[in-house]
Amino acid sequence: MNGKTVISLAGTLAMLSVAAPAHAYLDPSTGSIILQATIGAIAGGTLFFRTLLHRVKSVFSRRDTGAEK
Template identity: 55%
Template sequence: MPNKSVSATALIFVLVLALALGTRPAHAYLDPAAGSMILQVLLGGIAGLALFFRLFWRKVLAFFGADRPKKDAPEGR
């Protein structure tokens, strides 16, 4: 019975080798400005999501009913 870790390693090696040998040249050029623009879009999207959740998190929870007080909880606490 073959060792599973060896067979998985061999499979990964064969897949990486097939991908490396089967590449074709890309007839495109990404200059540094394009790379920085992509990075800026990603960081802006992350910042926008963070701001959205910071501003509207309680409203989202209230919409789904997570903000309701529990019936077991004593009043005034």
């Protein structure tokens, strides 16, 4: 089993986990759907940590400007 097979299998499994309807005139194409099902959760997590990091940073930068005054 090569790497691509693993990626595709993981994607298909992730995709089948939950379901919601999608309405569109556009054909989203399967490659994109599998990718979204696979990386959607990761992307959401990354965003969560990035937002958290940004908040932590902004707390410190506010303190820095305060100290200079």
